Amino acid sequence: MVVGFGRLGMLGIVAALVISFVAFPPTVAEAVDPGALDITDFAVLGVDGVYLKQNASIVSGDVGAVNATSGPYLAGSQETTIGVGATVPGTSRVIGDSVKLKQGSTVGDVYTNDLSGDGAVSGSVITPVSFPLDVTLPAVPIAQPGSTDFDVAQGDSLVLDTGSYGLLKARNDASVTLTGGTYEFSEWDLGDRVTVDVLAPSQIVVAGRVDTGTNSAVTPGVGVEPFELELTVLGQNGNSGNVGATPKAAKFGIGSTVSATVWAPNGTLWLRQNAQGLGQFMGRWVTVGIGAAVERSADEGPNPPLSVELLTPTLGTTVFHLETVQARVSGEQILNVELRVDGVAIGVLADPDGDATYTAEWDTRAYSDGTVSLEAAAVDWAGNLGVSDSVAVTVGNESAGIADRISSDYARDLITVDEYATYGMQSLMNADDLPERYFSSFLVSESGERADGTQAALTFLKDWNQMSTEVRQGVIELGTLDGPVIGEFTPDEPVAAPAQQAAATTGFTSADFPDCLEKTESYVIRTIGFPAPVLPKAFECRTVFDHATVYWNVNSGTFWDVVQIVPPIVVPLRKDSLADFSDNDNSGAGNLVPDYIDRIGNQTDIAWEVYDDMGYSQPESMNVYVSELDYTNDAPGGFVLPGPLVQFDNDSATTEYLPRHELFH
Known part of the structure; x- marks a missing residue:
């Protein structure tokens, strides 16, 4: 039996005069009654949580979570998370018992009891709010799928009239057409670039899960509105149904297009990276992926020619x-x-x-x-x-040689001058190390044989003066290799320093920064089997981000630590003060954490979310420390050790993409 979607009643907002809101600096207004909200006001509605990932956007419609929960959460420790650079227009509302606005995010009005983060609020912060919200969620139908399964071959098509069916499996580049009406399925498993076209208003119930591949599309036919295509997915996350379990109840693939009203009451509804949603997306939890966009409804009126x-x-x-x-x-x-x-x-x-x-x-x-x-x-x-x-x-896959391919990409500005030189020299020394794109059985196409290496090298190095110093030095030192480095990372509790503690050299004191210990204390990093010039070291400050804990110093000098062996000995641990203490925090106000540290932590968080969205397994938190890189052989700006641990050079110019690079390792 298929049941239609219901309506959304009043939000239970407790009107009150807000005197101050310490947890967040934007404009705070008097609490106001938002008025009756119809279910059609929401673009994204999660029963227990909502997460807009990095650079996701809501074009129109509200975003909210119904319940106040004690976790587990989709992200962090809040019901509603607006990710780095994500946007919600000023005409929409963001609602949640606790809300976090990550760096660079922008929203309109926020209804919450607990607001945190560095994002911008263009409207008002309204509090207190009564949870759970006074809403009438869509009905949960009873699914009665049939037993007829379909397996649509790659590139083939299938047309289905109204009815009850089993598994709908469609392989890459297949197309499925639903003529319209009431449908029940046991499960959907759709490959890459699969299209599901629904020609008339329809109610579709899937008893299990929905999983669509990259660049798939579930859309209504011409003249059918998104609200006339109702897709209810009754499956849960994995075997346990927990928020972190996989596979998710309803997953729409990277770059997919969905135009419908989708309801996943028992699990996570996930619009993956760069997906496009038009309609309404509801679930127990809802995740809008990196760069994905959701629009509640399209504007009326004729469109101009394309x-x-x-x-x-x-x-x-x-x-x-x-x-x-x-x-x-x-x-x-x-x-x-x-x-x-x-x-x-x-x-x-x-x-x-x-x-x-x-x-x-x-x-x-x-x-x-x-x-x-x-x-x-x-x-x-x-x-x-x-x-x-x-x-x-x-x-030209058969006819284009290695040099032809590299030179073609350089001529089309697809690679930089540094990459042109690097790939070119690799083609002469060890072509097996080249990206797969450049693999070929010969160097140039004209002769079908390997050309003169000296002449080829001169070609690849023709723009020598435009290359970076690092690449030029690397060309000069071709053939040298750094040996492997092995270490362990164990942060201790703060320990007191003996009287030998060196004096500060920066003009700052630890008390200037809330994340720092007293100068007589330090976090100690000990290692096993690591070169002595690099570690062990000591750190006064520790700043915690979502997926990174960054250790850094206010003072330079030596921290003396007692090593508990027999007999105990006192050893000096070097401390390197931060090179740049600028604290503008992108707004001029500062947040009592140096911008360089913010940049490392935030970039690591961004990288973590990108790799998480791509499906990589990775530690929940990365330990990072910032100090002078004095390892021999001109070490790069950062490197990874087991633990997990990342070290970055004490140079604020290296942090734009380096955290992402190191986390990838």
């Missing part, structure tokens, strides 16, 4: 391996943009940056060498179609 231009590759380009295809689309309410090769649609392009530039990777290895034509086609929510001019390119 204009589509294929940007890359350009006319006459020789393409090979995986090629990035880009198209620019001018129009409104774009549903999807597809890539066509010789007139056949092969995939969907995504707009991860929201700048109307749509991108996809095209695997040219599926095509024989020779000329093919490319075009991009776009369709909007009203069904208007726009197609770019056709562009002829040459597939």
